[in-house]
Amino acid sequence: MVTLKQIRNSVLIALWMMILTFPIMVIKVNTIENIVIWRWMNLLYIGVGTVILSIFWFFLINRRKLEPEERKRSFALKGKIETLKGVLAKPVVQKPLYAALLVIIIIFPFVSSLYQTGIMITALMYVILGLGLNIVVGLGGLLHLGYAAFYAVGAYTYALLHRYLGLSFWVCLPIGALSAMLLGILVGLPVLRLRGDYLAIVTLAFGEIVRILLENLSQYTGGPAGISGIPRPSFFGIKMSLSTAMNYTYFLTFALVLFTIFVVRRLEHSRLGRSWVAMREDEVASEAMGIDITRAKLSSFALGALWAGLAGVFFSAKTTFVNPASFTLWESVIILCVVVLGGIGSIKGVVLGAIVIILLPEYLRAFSQYRMLFFGLILVMMMIFRPGGFIPAKRRVYTFDKAQLEESD
Amino acid sequence: MAAILDASQVTMDFGGLRAVNNADVHIDQGEIVALIGPNGAGKTTFFNVITGVYKPTTGDVRITAPGKETESITGLKPNKITEKGLARTFQNIRLFQNMTVLENVMIGRHCRMKAGIAGAVFRDRKTREEEEQVVADSYAILKKIGLETFVNELAKNLPYGAQRRLEIARAMATEPFLLLLDEPAAGMNPHETRELDEMILKIRATEKISILLIEHDMSLVMSISDRIYVMDYGLLIAEGQPKEVRANPAVIKAYLGEEFNA
């Protein structure tokens, strides 16, 4: 509960914040026209806002300290959520639920506007990107901050191959994916022996190098203006209207999402996937258990890149236009956030993460000015109060039937 | 028959510090050998040299796996050495904390499996069979070590003694002919230590695995070792059967001290 001491502290914090934010919140200068505006009301907003928020903050922090059991008791609603989760986990409930979801996904493009379909395609693409990066970050534990570079390679492969050789989407799809993977291996070989943060900064540097090259090799890539007029995916050469083409792209992307989930699930529960997780947990121990670390790192890095490449080709085809501005560091960061917010290493989590991160800002357009501000705040709050993400990863539970148990005796 | 492990004149320098000085250690098939010495004597460094974590400054480590030719493993990477049949545990427990107990053991089976990316994605019959076999084998190992009740628990949630045993189970899963245990009894109570004692003897008897262990618990060392090496300041100062070592004045002086004499 909120104590008097906390309220006093909150007031002190509010005073501190008022002093701290005074120059930026109250004074507004325009040094071009030499105008100074004093916005004293802002000081009041900051003060009142901070008192309220900090009381809320103390409440949450105290709750965080409680054991999970106590927490459940302290919050009746939470208990109900747990029961609901239990009900949802039952196969009898789950199957129809998934079926209903599938129906909604299939009907969606026919009942929604072209604009909505476009957003949904974007969200689905982030699902693919998130799942791909999840292989590297979630399973392999390699902090990758240059993922957008591989996404760019896929996108530009299609754009360039179409522009210069007239190749179609379907030909470019595997080429784009493979070239991203190849680049992943080439980059990975020298840099993967770096540890943790060094790897993060080198991947970041690599991502920026790719983007700047795309921007400056303008005789081939069109520079900052990019390449336009990239065709949408074709269907045996049939001419399609814009809306049909969009719906078709939507279903293709959805199919790729299903394919990605299928493959990532299988990888996760395979010899290779286990070696990634072991590497994430403890490199020294996994090497002592016979895992070839170089190989494990390289394979997770390369497979991650492969998916970025696939998504890149889809991106070009969907937007019919690419430019370097789509592949900045922030792009890599957003994809990383999809993985971490959703639930690192958890497939369901990443899917939900992508949908929330892409759709929420879209539907918050009314507050469009503030959405990045809130996005930043949400990232911080999530890490503090729900670090496992929306749907935390769970390890697989193996069951043993009687016959097996007796056999092993 | 050649010794299964023959480390000759192994020296390991860190900058100016000589952590291991010209050590000769050999282990015969079926032996339980202990490496003892005061803290900081260089025992764990010696382990790290043998298992490939460090490359020795000078010296050679050769192994003779049962039914195979003698070969040098000096400078090989740790995973290669594990493949050749040496497995270890760690002084400061290094389990895969967020994986289940069963998965920890399954990782040990990794180097005896073959499935690659294609196998993982297509999950053909061979891969499926291999996967089922690994689950069954791992479960069998857990049963031997007495951890089967924890099978789906996360490793980090295990009690301390069980974590130590899981490390041994994981190492056994790699099918070693020589098991290197780095202070397996550290932090265990007398009861757990006694159980460990029995377990090590059982492993040797039933699995035909030889054992090299670093240990500070003298009752454990004296009761199960066939031979003991004593290390002090990187140098091997004594070698022999427990009772010889116990009587060796150099050992008493350097390590066991008055306390043990009394």
Add this chain to the structure above:
Amino acid sequence: MDLDYFFQLFLGGMTRGSIYALIALGYTMVYGIIKLINFAHGEIYMIGAFTALIIVGALGMTGLNPVLIFLIAGVIAVLTSAGYGVTIERIAYKPLRNAPRLSALISAIGMSLFLQNYVLLAQTSNFLPFPTLIPEFKFLANAGGIISSTQIIILATTALVMVVLTLLIKFTRIGKAMRATSQDRQMAQLVGIGINKVIAFTFVIGSFTAALGGVLICSHIGQINFYIGFIAGIKAFVAAVLGGIGSIPGAVLGSFVLGLTESFGTGYISSDYEDVFAFLFLVLILTIRPSGILGREKKAKV
């Protein structure tokens, strides 16, 4: 070869390096102590620059001596930024001290995003010019435009900060506590060092120097917007890693190496690839020396 041009590039590189060094110090000190890439550090630099600009703008009407205005603005900016530094640590990093490293990193990214948009919304997205307040020194008239007085001030300030910081860390009580904490946080706590105080102090120092860099750079380059912190932060981080993150001399060396590489790269090869030089150089160095130029290879204890 044109020697004047060479010197101009050299001094330009040193100036750039100085600014990077002032920011990189904060990165490297924070990293040394809590092993966190403080992504929001670049924003502190930006906030420092913006606060200085605001104060200068507000005081501009009073008709005070420009140099005095600059000094007042600088002091207020640096103090405010130090305040931001500790506040951010309290909110976004302290609750995550025992969490996985990735969580703290994401939190830092979130904070960076928040601060950028905070300044964007409270002020403007446009570039704002920073008035010239530092007069040209008379004795520079003969130097033929190779170096400006602002550059001299930047170089001198950086040198001074380095010396003071070195003394602080080597010889003072808090400096010793900082070194102890970065070696082994738990042990430091056991011998009675107040970890929270040390960490807060590190953030204060780091933010202080970063803001100083911000104030100096805006008087040198002449215009700022809410986004300058991001690029500068990345570059300074590159510099810190280049030198060996966690090492203070490393951060300074890395910054000058980076500044010079960029300056000569753009001057002699092409200005389109300014950032590529920095990043390529980083990749190259780390491939040869995985822990940076002055970083020591840490053997994992097994």
